[in-house]
Structure formats: C-alpha cells, structure tokens
Amino acid sequence: MFTIHGRFAACAMAFCLLAAAGPVAGEADVHVISATEALKRTRSGDLLLVDVRSPAEWRESGVPEGAARVTIHQPGGPQAFHEAMLEAVAGDRTRPIGLICARGGRSDKARRFLAAVGFATIFDVSEGMLGSAAGPGWLARGLPVRACYDC
Numbered sequence: 001m002f003t004i005h006g007r008f009a010a011c012a013m014a015f016c017l018l019a020a021a022g023p024v025a026g027e028a029d030v031h032v033i034s035a036t037e038a039l040k041r042t043r044s045g046d047l048l049l050v051d052v053r054s055p056a057e058w059r060e061s062g063v064p065e066g067a068a069r070v071t072i073h074q075p076g077g078p079q080a081f082h083e084a085m086l087e088a089v090a091g092d093r094t095r096p097i098g099l100i101c102a103r104g105g106r107s108d109k110a111r112r113f114l115a116a117v118g119f120a121t122i123f124d125v126s127e128g129m130l131g132s133a134a135g136p137g138w139l140a141r142g143l144p145v146r147a148c149y150d151c
C-alpha cells in the first residue's frame with residue numbers, strides 16, 4: 001500500500017520518465033533547422049523567424065535579417081511571452097515559426113512552452129546566433145543582421 005509520500009514519489013518518477021522519453025503524441029510538429037535554412041525560409045515568407053534573446057543581446061550583436069523580436073524574458077512572465085507570440089503571428093497558431101537564441105537553450109525552452117500552448121509548427125534554429133553543437137551559428141556563417149537601436 002502506498003503512503004501519500006510514496007504516491008508523490010511514484011508520480012514524480014513517472015513524470016521524469018515521460019519527460020526523458022521526448023515528445024509525446026499531440027506535441028507540435030518540431031524541426032531543427034540550420035541558420036542558413038531559417039534565413040532562406042524567412043526570405044521566402046514560409047517562416048516567421050523569432051529572436052527570443054534579451055534586448056541587451058539584440059543591441060550587442062544585432063537581430064537576424066527578417067526576424068521578429070519577442071524576448072523570452074518578458075516582464076510579465078510566460079503569459080506575456082505567450083501574448084507577444086500570438087501578436088507576432090496575428091493570432092494564427094498554425095503559422096510556421098522559427099526560434100533562435102544565442103546557443104539553442106532558450107529557443108528549445110520557448111519551443112516547449114509554445115507547443116504546450118497550442119502552436120502547431122515550430123522550427124528550432126538550435127545552433128543559435130553564437131554557435132553550438134548543432135552548428136557554427138548565424139554570426140559565424142556571416143548571415144545578415146540588422147542593428148537594433150531601439151532595443
């Protein structure tokens with residue numbers, strides 16, 4: 001017979017096992033793409049690229065060409081980020097979006113959150129602006145950026 005503590009531990013263990021197993025049925029269609037592919041799709045209009053870094057980072061290195069700026073560090077927390085993303089896609093959760101940050105960690109965090117709130121197709125530029133194990137990054141590839149004076 002389980003005690004209350006035992007039930008909690010069992011639930012926690014099940015949650016950890018599910019989380020480690022990866023995506024579950026019903027999660028958004030997720031793809032990792034290179035920075036080069038993200039630029040190509042953004043230019044063709046097939047993708048809304050969203051830079052989720054902080055305004056200080058936008059000022060420091062610029063923003064990828066064609067990218068919307070929606071920081072994951074919204075003052076209002078996750079709800080404010082969600083609302084800002086809905087505004088960026090004009091309420092269309094089915095619009096394909098690409099997420100980019102510095103090295104892929106925050107874009108993955110944002111991807112998981114957006115999938116949980118119903119966004120349908122999310123592309124993760126996991127090499128980020130600065131590079132990661134996924135690739136050299138937007139800047140090292142010499143891809144275009146625009147200065148962000150109003151950040």
